[in-house]
Amino acid sequence: MEIKEEGASEEGQHFLPTPQANDTGDFQFTSIQKIPNEPQLEFILACKDLVAPVRDRKLNTLVQISVIHPAEQGLTRYSSTEIVEGTRDPLFLTGVTFPSEYPIYEETKIKLTVYDVKDKSHDTVRTSVLPEHKDPLPEVGRSFLGYASFKVGELLKSKEQLLVLSLRTSDGGKVVGTIEVSVVKMGEIEDGEADHITTDVQGQKCALVCECTAPESVNGKDNFLFLNAVLKNPVCKLYRFPTSDNKWMRIREQMSESILSFHIPKELISLHIKEDLCRNQELKELGELSPHWDNLRKNVLTHCDQMVNVYQDILTELSKETGSSFKSSSSKGEKTLEFVPVNLHLQRMHVHSPHLKDALYDVITVGAPAAHFQGFKNGGLRKLLHRFEMERRNTGYQFIYYSPENTAKAKEVLSNINQLQPLIATHADLLLNSASQHSPDSLKNSLKMLSEKTELFVHAFKDQLVRSALLALYTARPGGVLKKPPSPKNSTEESCPQDPPPPMKRQDSIPHHSDYDEEEWDRVWANVGKSLNCIIAMVDKLIERDGGGEGGGGGSKGGEKDPSLVDPIITHPREDWYEQLYPLILTLKDCMGEVVNRAKQSLTFVLLQELAYSLPQCLMLTLRRDIVFSQALAGLVCGFIIKLHTSLHDPGFLQQLHTVGLIVQYEGLLSTYSDEIGMLEDMAVGISDLKKVAFKIIEAKSNDVLPVITGRREHYVVEVKLPAQMFEALPLQIKEGQLLHVYPVLFNVGINEQQTLAERFGDVSLQESINQENFELLKEYYMTFIEKMPPDYISHFQEQNDLKGLLENLHQNIQAKKRKNVEIMWLAATICRKLNGIRFTCCKSAKDRTSMSVTLEQCSILRDEHQLHKDFFIRALDCMRREGCRIENVLKNVKCRKYAFNMLQLMAFPKQYRPPEGTYGKTDT
Numbered sequence: 054m055e056i057k058e059e060g061a062s063e064e065g066q067h068f069l070p071t072p073q074a075n076d077t078g079d080f081q082f083t084s085i086q087k088i089p090n091e092p093q094l095e096f097i098l099a100c101k102d103l104v105a106p107v108r109d110r111k112l113n114t115l116v117q118i119s120v121i122h123p124a125e126q127g128l129t130r131y132s133s134t135e136i137v138e139g140t141r142d143p144l145f146l147t148g149v150t151f152p153s154e155y156p157i158y159e160e161t162k163i164k165l166t167v168y169d170v171k172d173k174s175h176d177t178v179r180t181s182v183l184p185e186h187k188d189p190l191p192e193v194g195r196s197f198l199g200y201a202s203f204k205v206g207e208l209l210k211s212k213e214q215l216l217v218l219s220l221r222t223s224d225g226g227k228v229v230g231t232i233e234v235s236v237v238k239m240g241e242i243e244d245g246e247a248d249h250i251t252t253d254v255q256g257q258k259c260a261l262v263c264e265c266t267a268p269e270s271v272n273g274k275d276n277f278l279f280l281n282a283v284l285k286n287p288v289c290k291l292y293r294f295p296t297s298d299n300k301w302m303r304i305r306e307q308m309s310e311s312i313l314s315f316h317i318p319k320e321l322i323s324l325h326i327k328e329d330l331c332r333n334q335e336l337k338e339l340g341e342l343s344p345h346w347d348n349l350r351k352n353v354l355t356h357c358d359q360m361v362n363v364y365q366d367i368l369t370e371l372s373k374e375t376g377s378s379f380k381s382s383s384s385k386g387e388k389t390l391e392f393v394p395v396n397l398h399l400q401r402m403h404v405h406s407p408h409l410k411d412a413l414y415d416v417i418t419v420g421a422p423a424a425h426f427q428g429f430k431n432g433g434l435r436k437l438l439h440r441f442e443m444e445r446r447n448t449g450y451q452f453i454y455y456s457p458e459n460t461a462k463a464k465e466v467l468s469n470i471n472q473l474q475p476l477i478a479t480h481a482d483l484l485l486n487s488a489s490q491h492s493p494d495s496l497k498n499s500l501k502m503l504s505e506k507t508e509l510f511v512h513a514f515k516d517q518l519v520r521s522a523l524l525a526l527y528t529a530r531p532g533g534v535l536k537k538p539p540s541p542k543n544s545t546e547e548s549c550p551q552d553p554p555p556p557m558k559r560q561d562s563i564p565h566h567s568d569y570d571e572e573e574w575d576r577v578w579a580n581v582g583k584s585l586n587c588i589i590a591m592v593d594k595l596i597e598r599d600g601g602g603e604g605g606g607g608g609s610k611g612g613e614k615d616p617s618l619v620d621p622i623i624t625h626p627r628e629d630w631y632e633q634l635y636p637l638i639l640t641l642k643d644c645m646g647e648v649v650n651r652a653k654q655s656l657t658f659v660l661l662q663e664l665a666y667s668l669p670q671c672l673m674l675t676l677r678r679d680i681v682f683s684q685a686l687a688g689l690v691c692g693f694i695i696k697l698h699t700s701l702h703d704p705g706f707l708q709q710l711h712t713v714g715l716i717v718q719y720e721g722l723l724s725t726y727s728d729e730i731g732m733l734e735d736m737a738v739g740i741s742d743l744k745k746v747a748f749k750i751i752e753a754k755s756n757d758v759l760p761v762i763t764g765r766r767e768h769y770v771v772e773v774k775l776p777a778q779m780f781e782a783l784p785l786q787i788k789e790g791q792l793l794h795v796y797p798v799l800f801n802v803g804i805n806e807q808q809t810l811a812e813r814f815g816d817v818s819l820q821e822s823i824n825q826e827n828f829e830l831l832k833e834y835y836m837t838f839i840e841k842m843p844p845d846y847i848s849h850f851q852e853q854n855d856l857k858g859l860l861e862n863l864h865q866n867i868q869a870k871k872r873k874n875v876e877i878m879w880l881a882a883t884i885c886r887k888l889n890g891i892r893f894t895c896c897k898s899a900k901d902r903t904s905m906s907v908t909l910e911q912c913s914i915l916r917d918e919h920q921l922h923k924d925f926f927i928r929a930l931d932c933m934r935r936e937g938c939r940i941e942n943v944l945k946n947v948k949c950r951k952y953a954f955n956m957l958q959l960m961a962f963p964k965q966y967r968p969p970e971g972t973y974g975k976t977d978t
């Protein structure tokens with residue numbers, strides 16, 4: 054019989070093909086009754102009266118759980134318990150769980166093999182092929198004690214779902230003790246008497262009572278089903294730990310990949326291509342330029358076209374990865390996968406503890422967003438962008454200096470124009486439509502929409518930038534003489550006089566040309582507002598004449614009417630509204646067209662200058678920033694969707710979501726030494742760039758629930774789809790499409806041997822300034838939260854949580870400049886959890902250091918929030934690190950169950966970040 058290692062393949066827990074119960078094929082297996090998305094079977098184990106092979110030697114035992122699938126001959130190694138030391142009656146804290154996807158049936162056989170572990174440092178090597186029921190070959194560091202097996206159906210149908218089985222030697226003869234298999238159900242009351250079990254842990258006797266409180270459903274089942282559309286390949290682990298009052302709590306750990314790892318980068322690259330093609334087109338349409346500028350433009354276009362090709366190639370490659378949901382740590386330097394986040398997972402802990410509500414704790418674990426293929430020789434984005442900016446600022450040669458804020462503004466205004474112009478045209482047409490139907494209500498509504506959008510449009514040009522860019526473009530035209538463009542047709546200047554716009558300040562770096570009519574732009578721009586006012590006045594008039602009489606067409610502020618605006622218009626009762634409004638709408642469109650033409654050209658010229666100044670660095674920097682942002686965004690969208698689904702039934706959360714927005718807290722474990730400095734510099738910018746993202750929740754109209762991204766580099770909107778029933782239950786503001794904002798913060802504390810070097814011989818200023826800057830952001834968010842949430846909510850919130858104290862504590866820790874001050878991470882994470890935020894933990898690969906940190910966080914939560922017995926803190930930590938989801942994470946990344954640490958490295962780690970013996974060592978990472 055062959056023994057396979059479950060999850061040893063690259064796919065980790067991509068389960069075996071599922072033979073369906075009652076299939077028409079040869080197999081007819083009995084399915085286990087399933088609750089959607091809940092594990093099918095979970096049990097815990099304990100041994101009694103184990104016989105030691107050598108007298109006077111204390112046993113250190115573990116149980117290995119293997120599965121014999123009914124349709125197969127082979128034995129598949131499924132999982133293991135932790136090692137319990139020094140007792141003949143071990144009670145294992147690590148249980149066994151079969152997730153809903155696992156092909157398990159009543160006929161499935163489970164084999165339990167008990168080993169005595171002599172040398173823990175060798176224990177994680179578990180791959181060998183053995184004949185069934187033969188003495189297993191001696192594995193390094195452990196010896197076989199006995200085995201027992203049972204069918205799943207037998208366990209499920211047994212009294213109290215408990216089996217007590219004899220453990221036998223491999224020839225089936227001698228009994229070497231017993232093993233108890235006991236089914237557990239998270240969240241269900243256990244009937245019957247309390248089950249007193251005594252365990253001997255590190256010399257302490259501890260009486261444990263197995264009982265649970267009433268079930269408390271954590272989430273609606275629909276949510277889970279829906280969430281399954283984005284989460285893939287879950288790995289589940291089960292534990293039971295004693296509480297300080299000697300009761301059991303149950304913990305289910307779950308780790309899942311997300312198809313968003315690939316979906317978001319693909320969406321984003323498509324948008325970049327669209328945006329860049331559009332910009333290239335706008336550059337081409339910039340009109341006639343002087344030979345100098347024309348040559349520069351040609352050069353820019355050549356580079357920009359090449360860049361579009363690069364993005365297109367990457368997208369083509371990524372599109373081949375259909376259905377992928379995980380990029381391993383070993384692929385982090387692959388060029389075609391650069392936009393994909395490394396090792397992105399949801400790490401979830403579900404706690405069912407006595408007397409408390411069930412609780413879920415989620416952390417998204419992901420490799421620090423960074424451009425690994427481009428490398429870190431010259432540092433990361435934070436430094437590169439700064440250097441680029443300084444160089445640009447200091448080189449005045451033939452360019453007008455536009456600050457990064459100005460170029461960003463130019464892109465933003467361009468993007469607004471592109472969105473608003475067609476919108477206004479649509480609303481204008483709707484207004485005409487209402488007019489032709491002679492419907493006052495519909496006319497008022499259409500006017501309201503038209504007014505709102507037009508006001509936004511006018512507002513978009515308030516900035517001095519367009520005016521200064523127009524002048525710059527003027528100087529770049531052949532001969533530097535720009536012919537005065539004709540005033541727009543049907544100019545409303547005379548018929549609708551308005552106050553002149555307030556004078557605007559001139560930008561210092563812009564040269565002044567006396568023959569350039571600067572006020573012309575103001576006039577053109579103001580004409581849009583004026584022509585809108587004419588429309589408003591006309592609508593008011595039409596409705597009034599029609600007998601509506603209530604005045605206020607919805608657009609005129611405070612119902613005020615300037616008779617001078619309407620007097621020239623001759624109106625008649627029951628007149629043709631369409632006829633009256635049509636020319637005014639035409640004028641509005643013309644005026645708008647004129648503004649758009651000028652603004653687009655001038656702002657495109659700003660971009661041309663930026664690009665022309667520094668080809669190809671500028672494009673390479675943009676590429677790097679896009680790569681890092683894409684990785685960060687994939688994680689964020691994943692975190693947002695999960696948070697939304699798990700908190701959908703919490704009205705406080707929903708209110709917070711639309712009134713304040715969500716805090717997104719990143720814990721970084723990178724060192725400020727060597728390449729990781731560059732990674733941290735990339736990460737800091739990538740995370741900060743997430744401010745440009747807003748979410749919008751829409752109703753899902755089909756089974757396709759994947760999020761959709763719209764926008765440009767300056768501002769993205771991610772549309773998250775919810776099924777009708779869930780969508781209906783949302784607050785009105787969210788249903789109406791209000792944009793939901795996120796506030797990303799990053800706190801980094803290097804913990805490894807490289808950080809020791811940085812602290813002794815290097816520089817930790819990067820980490821210090823990141824922590825300080827982000828503390829300010831976190832504090833700002835907290836202030837807004839206090840200010841915007843209802844007073845009732847806040848007073849209750851403040852009673853429950855001492856957020857002020859925690860923030861103060863965090864601040865002091867950041868100021869203290871203590872070495873490897875991991876308290877910073879615990880405080881920042883606690884604040885984030887209390888503020889309903891989204892938690893992230895990152896290191897280079899999210900594999901080793903991240904695993905240490907999330908397991909520590911999980912156990913600390915159990916200790917602080919769920920009364921984990923203090924004597925079991927380290928044991929719980931070791932269980933999770935040895936047999937939990939994170940060692941599976943390592944396996945799926947590097948195909949080996951070992952954290953990539955050596956002794957020397959670990960000595961440099963803060964104590965609580967060191968994994969148990971036997972779980973670390975040399976691996977090919």
Ligand SMILES: O=P(O)(O)O[C@H]1[C@H](O)[C@@H](O)[C@H](O)[C@H](O)[C@@H]1OP(=O)(O)O
Pocket residue numbers: 382896897898899900901902903953954955958978
């Ligand atoms: O998941 P990480 O902590 O980034 O993995 C590191 C590990 O910490 C370190 O000890 C080891 O030498 C490797 O550099 C790991 O990084 P890989 O990216 O190579 O997995």
